[in-house]
Amino acid sequence: xxxxxxxxxxxxxxxxxxxxxxxxxxxxxxxxxILSGSQGLRAIKGFHDEALSGxxxxxxxxxxxxxxxxxxRVVAEILLVQVIHVTPHDYRRP
Numbered sequence: 796x797x798x799x800x801x802x803x804x805x806x807x808x809x810x811x812x813x814x815x816x817x818x819x820x821x822x823x824x825x826x827x828x829i830l831s832g833s834q835g836l837r838a839i840k841g842f843h844d845e846a847l848s849g850x851x852x853x854x855x856x857x858x859x860x861x862x863x864x865x866x867x868r869v870v871a872e873i874l875l876v877q878v879i880h881v882t883p884h885d886y887r888r889p
Contacts, residue, residue: 797832799825801878808881813863820859821881828876833869854879 809818824842827835836844836857843858847866854868859881866880 797829797874797876799828799876799878802880805878805881812883813881814860817859817863820863821865824857824859824865828867832871832874832876 809821813821824836827839827842831838833844833855836842836855841858845856847854847856851866854866856864856866859865862883864880864882864884865878866882867876867878869876
């Protein structure tokens with residue numbers, strides 16, 4: 796079992812402008828991540844999980860909808876998935 800650790804700003808992001816359908820997909824995303832980590836997320840083609848580069852190197856992105864993404868990184872040694880950002884497809888660092 797993996798742990799999900801959300802950055803403190805993620806709850807604010809989810810409370811503000813995220814549509815209900817995206818919130819539901821995010822909950823499903825967390826369920827998969829808890830059970831099987833990033834390998835399980837990569838196995839589900841609908842998430843289009845991919846490694847990021849440049850400023851976001853060592854992070855991954857999963858699609859929650861056509862526009863919305865969840866950006867996270869994996870700490871494999873302690874089975875931890877750290878959610879950094881839930882964003883409407885804007886990968887610039889906050």
